[in-house]
Amino acid sequence: MIEVDHLTKRYGPHPAVEDVSFRCEPGTVTGFLGPNGAGKSTTMRMICGLTPPTAGSATVGGRPYRRLPNPGREVGVLLDASAQHAGRTGREVLAVAARTMGVDTRRVAATLDLVGLNPAAARRRVRAYSLGMRQRLGLAHALLGDPRVLILDEPANGLDPEGIFWMRGLLRDFADRGGTVLLSSHLLREVEAVADRLVVIGGGRVVAQGGRDELLAGAGTLVRARDPQALRLTLDRAGLDATAGTDGGFVVRAEAGAVGQAAADAGLVLTELRSADTGGLEQLFLTLTAGSSTKESVK
Structure with a gap:
């Protein structure tokens, strides 16, 4: 289980993440969605102990990531597929990780096979890998310790349609066996196909969260007015x-x-009044995140 409780991160006066809270339960895939600059990557880095929060907390399995005795055996993380030693072969990358985690090195070959990297690919230097191959190697690294939780930031980047379909099945199977998956992706149709729950973030804040079917079925009506504050009060009173x-x-x-x-x-x-449920997850995403920051410097 992942629990995020009122996480906030500020860089000087700029709030990158503001009061974000959500939970990811065992047996589920949670899609973590938002435009560039919304705070997704910053939130995931805070969960993994890479970025210290200004306020709030995040735990995995009831403990902060930094306090896990052997994190790789409990949490598989893929935040940047390019953050791998370019001079090592794929097999060497996993062999070093296996020794670090105390994992039987015989798992290396099995995990490479699981992610679709054949023996020839395993012998190649990482610098010669395509982005899709690096993604597969990064996912292999995340799975190597047989963790209960996966935290993945844009893992489908660089994958072809067949690879994306394969990854969807892999994550669905992981969750169906009781695992917990937090998945950030811009591929909304793929998220809609695999996720059980959705957390949508915009401008550093959670703008919607809940079961996928609940959010999509309950998209309801989109409304805007010249005076948004008065509209908020009117909706509350009604x-x-x-x-x-x-x-x-x-x-x-x-x-x-x-x-x-x-x-x-x-x-x-009113300046707009219409049904909000005509475009599935894509329409819901665009509706909820309209006007969010698109700066690349803070994700």
Whole structure:
């Protein structure tokens, strides 16, 4: 299990991540979504003990990552497929990791085979690997210690369609056997196909989270007004469950007629009122994260 509790990270006056909380349960794949600069990578680095939080906490299996006695045996991490020793062969990379973790080196060949790196590829230097091969090697490294948890940041980058389909099956099987997966990806259709739960982040804050089917089925009505604060108060007073986007809009779990009537009764001028459930996860993502920062410097 992964538990993130009010995580906040500031760089000077700039909040990269602000009060982020969510849980990833055993037996599930959690899709962690957001535009570039939303705070996804920063959050994952804080979970893995690579970036110290300004406030809040994150635990894996009930303990902070840095306090795990042998992290690789409990948590498989892939945050950057390029962060591998370019002069070693794929087999050597895993052999060193196996010795570090105290894993039987006989697992190296089996894990390479699991991720689709054949003996010829295993003998090649990592500098000669394509991005897709590096992703496979990084995933092999994450799986080598037979962990209970996987934390993966954009693991499908560089994979061809067949590779993406293969990865989807691998992660689904891992979760179905009781594992916990936190998966960040821009490939929304693939996330929609494999994830049980979704956490959507925009501007450093969680803008929506819940079961995939619940969020998609309950996308409801998108509404925007000239006065977003007055709209928020109106929706609250009408008892309408609404999730704020990052551009002053709201996704309301109610019919458009009920939302429009509440706004009319309050004398509000609406600038948009329409169904929010016509485009699946892609439409939900765009609705919830509209207006988010797109800066590459903080992810």
